Amino acid sequence: MRPDATRSESNPPADSLPPRRRRKDARPSELTAAALALFVDKGFAATRLDDVAARAGVSKGTLYLYFDSKEALFKAVIEEGMVAALTAAEQRSSDFQGSAADLLQQLLFGWWEQIGKTPMAGVSKLIACESKNFPEVAQYYHERVINRGRALLRAALQRGVASGEFRALDLDSAVEVIMAPLLLLAISRSSRCFGEQQTSPEAYLQTHFELLLRGLCGTECVPAAPRGAVTGSGA
Amino acid sequence: MRPDATRSESNPPADSLPPRRRRKDARPSELTAAALALFVDKGFAATRLDDVAARAGVSKGTLYLYFDSKEALFKAVIEEGMVAALTAAEQRSSDFQGSAADLLQQLLFGWWEQIGKTPMAGVSKLIACESKNFPEVAQYYHERVINRGRALLRAALQRGVASGEFRALDLDSAVEVIMAPLLLLAISRSSRCFGEQQTSPEAYLQTHFELLLRGLCGTECVPAAPRGAVTGSGA
Amino acid sequence: MRPDATRSESNPPADSLPPRRRRKDARPSELTAAALALFVDKGFAATRLDDVAARAGVSKGTLYLYFDSKEALFKAVIEEGMVAALTAAEQRSSDFQGSAADLLQQLLFGWWEQIGKTPMAGVSKLIACESKNFPEVAQYYHERVINRGRALLRAALQRGVASGEFRALDLDSAVEVIMAPLLLLAISRSSRCFGEQQTSPEAYLQTHFELLLRGLCGTECVPAAPRGAVTGSGA
Amino acid sequence: MRPDATRSESNPPADSLPPRRRRKDARPSELTAAALALFVDKGFAATRLDDVAARAGVSKGTLYLYFDSKEALFKAVIEEGMVAALTAAEQRSSDFQGSAADLLQQLLFGWWEQIGKTPMAGVSKLIACESKNFPEVAQYYHERVINRGRALLRAALQRGVASGEFRALDLDSAVEVIMAPLLLLAISRSSRCFGEQQTSPEAYLQTHFELLLRGLCGTECVPAAPRGAVTGSGA
DNA sequence: AATGAATGAGCGTTCATTCAT
DNA sequence: AATGAATGAACGCTCATTCAT
Numbered sequence: 014m015r016p017d018a019t020r021s022e023s024n025p026p027a028d029s030l031p032p033r034r035r036r037k038d039a040r041p042s043e044l045t046a047a048a049l050a051l052f053v054d055k056g057f058a059a060t061r062l063d064d065v066a067a068r069a070g071v072s073k074g075t076l077y078l079y080f081d082s083k084e085a086l087f088k089a090v091i092e093e094g095m096v097a098a099l100t101a102a103e104q105r106s107s108d109f110q111g112s113a114a115d116l117l118q119q120l121l122f123g124w125w126e127q128i129g130k131t132p133m134a135g136v137s138k139l140i141a142c143e144s145k146n147f148p149e150v151a152q153y154y155h156e157r158v159i160n161r162g163r164a165l166l167r168a169a170l171q172r173g174v175a176s177g178e179f180r181a182l183d184l185d186s187a188v189e190v191i192m193a194p195l196l197l198l199a200i201s202r203s204s205r206c207f208g209e210q211q212t213s214p215e216a217y218l219q220t221h222f223e224l225l226l227r228g229l230c231g232t233e234c235v236p237a238a239p240r241g242a243v244t245g246s247g248a
Numbered sequence: 249m250r251p252d253a254t255r256s257e258s259n260p261p262a263d264s265l266p267p268r269r270r271r272k273d274a275r276p277s278e279l280t281a282a283a284l285a286l287f288v289d290k291g292f293a294a295t296r297l298d299d300v301a302a303r304a305g306v307s308k309g310t311l312y313l314y315f316d317s318k319e320a321l322f323k324a325v326i327e328e329g330m331v332a333a334l335t336a337a338e339q340r341s342s343d344f345q346g347s348a349a350d351l352l353q354q355l356l357f358g359w360w361e362q363i364g365k366t367p368m369a370g371v372s373k374l375i376a377c378e379s380k381n382f383p384e385v386a387q388y389y390h391e392r393v394i395n396r397g398r399a400l401l402r403a404a405l406q407r408g409v410a411s412g413e414f415r416a417l418d419l420d421s422a423v424e425v426i427m428a429p430l431l432l433l434a435i436s437r438s439s440r441c442f443g444e445q446q447t448s449p450e451a452y453l454q455t456h457f458e459l460l461l462r463g464l465c466g467t468e469c470v471p472a473a474p475r476g477a478v479t480g481s482g483a
Numbered sequence: 484m485r486p487d488a489t490r491s492e493s494n495p496p497a498d499s500l501p502p503r504r505r506r507k508d509a510r511p512s513e514l515t516a517a518a519l520a521l522f523v524d525k526g527f528a529a530t531r532l533d534d535v536a537a538r539a540g541v542s543k544g545t546l547y548l549y550f551d552s553k554e555a556l557f558k559a560v561i562e563e564g565m566v567a568a569l570t571a572a573e574q575r576s577s578d579f580q581g582s583a584a585d586l587l588q589q590l591l592f593g594w595w596e597q598i599g600k601t602p603m604a605g606v607s608k609l610i611a612c613e614s615k616n617f618p619e620v621a622q623y624y625h626e627r628v629i630n631r632g633r634a635l636l637r638a639a640l641q642r643g644v645a646s647g648e649f650r651a652l653d654l655d656s657a658v659e660v661i662m663a664p665l666l667l668l669a670i671s672r673s674s675r676c677f678g679e680q681q682t683s684p685e686a687y688l689q690t691h692f693e694l695l696l697r698g699l700c701g702t703e704c705v706p707a708a709p710r711g712a713v714t715g716s717g718a
Numbered sequence: 719m720r721p722d723a724t725r726s727e728s729n730p731p732a733d734s735l736p737p738r739r740r741r742k743d744a745r746p747s748e749l750t751a752a753a754l755a756l757f758v759d760k761g762f763a764a765t766r767l768d769d770v771a772a773r774a775g776v777s778k779g780t781l782y783l784y785f786d787s788k789e790a791l792f793k794a795v796i797e798e799g800m801v802a803a804l805t806a807a808e809q810r811s812s813d814f815q816g817s818a819a820d821l822l823q824q825l826l827f828g829w830w831e832q833i834g835k836t837p838m839a840g841v842s843k844l845i846a847c848e849s850k851n852f853p854e855v856a857q858y859y860h861e862r863v864i865n866r867g868r869a870l871l872r873a874a875l876q877r878g879v880a881s882g883e884f885r886a887l888d889l890d891s892a893v894e895v896i897m898a899p900l901l902l903l904a905i906s907r908s909s910r911c912f913g914e915q916q917t918s919p920e921a922y923l924q925t926h927f928e929l930l931l932r933g934l935c936g937t938e939c940v941p942a943a944p945r946g947a948v949t950g951s952g953a
Numbered sequence: 954a955a956t957g958a959a960t961g962a963g964c965g966t967t968c969a970t971t972c973a974t
Numbered sequence: 975a976a977t978g979a980a981t982g983a984a985c986g987c988t989c990a991t992t993c994a995t
């Protein structure tokens with residue numbers, strides 16, 4: 014019940030997912046889809062298994078044929094989300110030919126098409142909201158999904174820096190700064206908060222991309238030059 | 249909801265005032281501080297009032313002397329967060345003299361000093377996680393805090409555009425894109441997820457600011473353009 | 484409130500039907516029977532649902548499979564009492580052939596047999612004790628049960644008056660005066676108060692009936708009048 | 719809390735009231751009056767001491783200056799009711815001169831004037847509703863109040879029988895039958911149930927008295943005579 | 954495989970009671 | 975004498991989990 018996370022965790026924390034697969038093969042994804050929707054909507058603790066079952070059109074008992082517990086259901090939901098995210102990432106990054114800027118654009122908008130605007134975006138909100146209650150799950154998601162995305166971004170940046178397209182900069186920080194608007198967009202859309210969509214996701218992403226391109230390019234932006242002039246002769 | 253609640257949460261164990269009276273006045277904010285910490289940690293539904301009471305050093309019944317229900321406590325927590333956020337915002341923006349870039353810097357790092365690195369940052373996570381369960385609260389927070397922050401940012405951008413410091417751009421989208429890393433930083437720190445703090449918040453914010461400054465400046469930033477040409481022929 | 488609930492409360496421990504199904508059907512009336520007993524004994528507020536459940540041999544949670552709340556359980560108890568009372572009343576009054584006096588006797592003693600000496604008598608106490616807390620329930624009980632009983636009594640009196648068997652009198656008051664000892668007997672037995680049963684219910688009802696018959700008859704009853712003169716100059 | 723009645727009952731059950739009088743002398747009857755009203759309205763268990771205190775215009779703590787517990791308050795309420803009832807009874811019965819019928823009338827209507835229509839009538843409801851929870855209190859009330867009333871009535875009846883005014887009859891049953899409409903009237907009025915006062919209390923009592931007088935008088939009411947005739951030639 | 958009745962531990966809330974002021 | 979803040983045991987209700995069918 015209370016996902017305090019340090020009980021009966023007999024699954025090897027290492028590599029492949031736990032061998033608790035007995036009936037997982039037949040596990041209908043209607044159940045995890047229903048669970049994802051409700052977990053995202055109400056949060057893990059506030060979601061009742063009755064509601065999950067009802068939304069999937071089965072009885073509550075049936076859930077237990079496929080998942081050992083509510084917690085197991087949560088993990089399965091995240092797991093499915095991870096698979097989807099990784100699949101999408103593979104599509105986005107496969108042997109891209111072109112400028113670093115184009116690659117960057119491809120990553121941003123590809124993410125939107127394949128994750129951000131799908132129900133999978135809710136997984137980000139789930140991780141954000143429940144990571145304290147399910148540290149291993151969050152940890153695992155991190156290693157496999159977030160870090161993967163980071164690596165993709167980082168490689169793109171590095172390519173640009175190497176080619177002179179982009180200026181030199183703190184790559185690690187930049188990666189996080191670039192991902193943040195994506196993640197927040199996902200969370201926002203799952204929460205219907207942080208701005209009742211004043212701007213469309215596309216405009217938002219476009220602006221993000223434009224700011225980035227300029228921000229990354231190797232030009233001197235002479236920040237010191239116009240400063241004194243502003244208060245004096247500004248509009 | 250409860251009025252008298254703007255004290256710090258660190259109560260010196262011995263003081264001049266009679267402890268009964270002192271307690272009575274300080275209680276509400278002691279309780280909301282405890283509640284904030286636990287709500288952020290475990291989420292609203294998974295937080296037990298026993299734990300809130302215990303963390304505040306009172307009995308469970310005492311909570312009900314100050315708050316009518318768990319939900320009322322939640323609302324009070326957000327309300328206190330709003331007060332703090334608005335106060336901080338006012339301090340950051342009051343009669344600033346200087347360039348738009350300096351103002352932008354001031355807003356970003358001022359947010360960090362007065363919100364982001366304090367427990368108040370947790371309020372953002374709370375809103376993100378619980379807004380579906382408390383739509384009116386989220387709505388209200390939006391109107392009073394988020395929109396307020398947006399307005400400050402927007403004014404700063406507009407000042408820069410007017411002075412020629414910044415290029416013309418989609419202000420609404422830009423405001424959201426600029427705030428996103430801040431909000432995600434707050435959520436990240438409250439969730440201990442999205443990157444076990446690979447980079448320090450300061451480096452992260454600094455990179456964000458630098459990318460921004462360049463991204464906003466009025467130069468043509470054609471990829472691979474020769475360096476020297478930029479400042480000369482800006483749009 | 485719950486539909487399927489008109490069985491006796493004595494369930495034979497072994498039967499032909501599969502016990503699961505048998506239980507499911509019999510549950511509601513087993514629960515209301517247990518609740519009636521305890522509500523009558525301790526009052527509504529002082530009765531714990533644990534005790535009701537325990538008395539019915541189920542767990543506390545099971546109550547909520549059949550009744551939405553303690554209040555709903557209360558209403559169901561009264562409703563069942565209404566059904567029983569109305570059924571009994573119908574049997575007592577259906578196409579009675581005989582004198583008004585006989586009908587009166589039949590009503591009084593029929594009430595005793597079918598209500599007064601059964602657990603249903605407790606419903607009267609419940610209504611008396613809880614009507615302020617459940618005004619709509621009391622109102623409803625009144626309209627459907629008490630008024631029904633009144634109408635039966637009133638019809639019997641009117642028949643006697645019309646036939647000359649009874650003298651003319653204030654029917655409404657008389658109906659209430661006649662019912663009062665029945666209701667008080669029901670309350671008394673449910674409360675084990677108002678006289679630790681000094682006289683048997685049968686003797687009590689017999690005396691009530693005899694007083695009534697004489698009180699209703701059409702003779703002049705001048706105190707200390709000579710016996711013989713009475714039947715002669717009636718009216 | 720739970721008035722299970724067999725705990726810390728160290729008061730001699732016999733004659734004078736328990737020596738728990740420490741501050742009883744100053745005990746303001748506003749408190750018991752408020753308690754009486756609320757106990758009658760909501761029942762003992764459903765009455766909150768906050769409400770009693772508020773109704774009496776004092777703080778909750780003050781109640782405990784005068785009463786050791788909620789149960790003690792209840793007992794005090796009944797005690798005061800007993801005193802009032804006994805005082806009233808004394809007035810009604812004091813050396814009455816006149817016929818037994820007149821005495822009967824005096825008792826009935828005197829009860830109404832001095833008990834039935836005063837708030838003291840609520841005590842009867844309290845006893846009826848709570849006697850199972852406070853058996854000793856009910857027992858005591860019975861011995862001192864109900865039995866006292868019974869004795870008065872019984873003496874009146876006996877006087878009438880002895881004088882030939884009334885016929886011989888089962889005195890004990892008659893006493894109960896005669897009191898029943900009074901007690902039910904008291905309960906009815908305290909519960910606002912059993913007939914939203916279709917008839918006025920006065921008409922009700924008058925009818926009761928008239929039925930009684932006729933029912934008690936020594937005439938032959940020839941119940942057997944008109945019986946057969948009814949169905950034959952009745953209206 | 955699927956159901957849904959049953960369970961019981963757990964939590965939000967109430968309120969009689971206490972006690973420092 | 976009077977207050978009202980504080981307590982904690984108790985109760986209504988929920989819901990994850992089990993299991994007989």
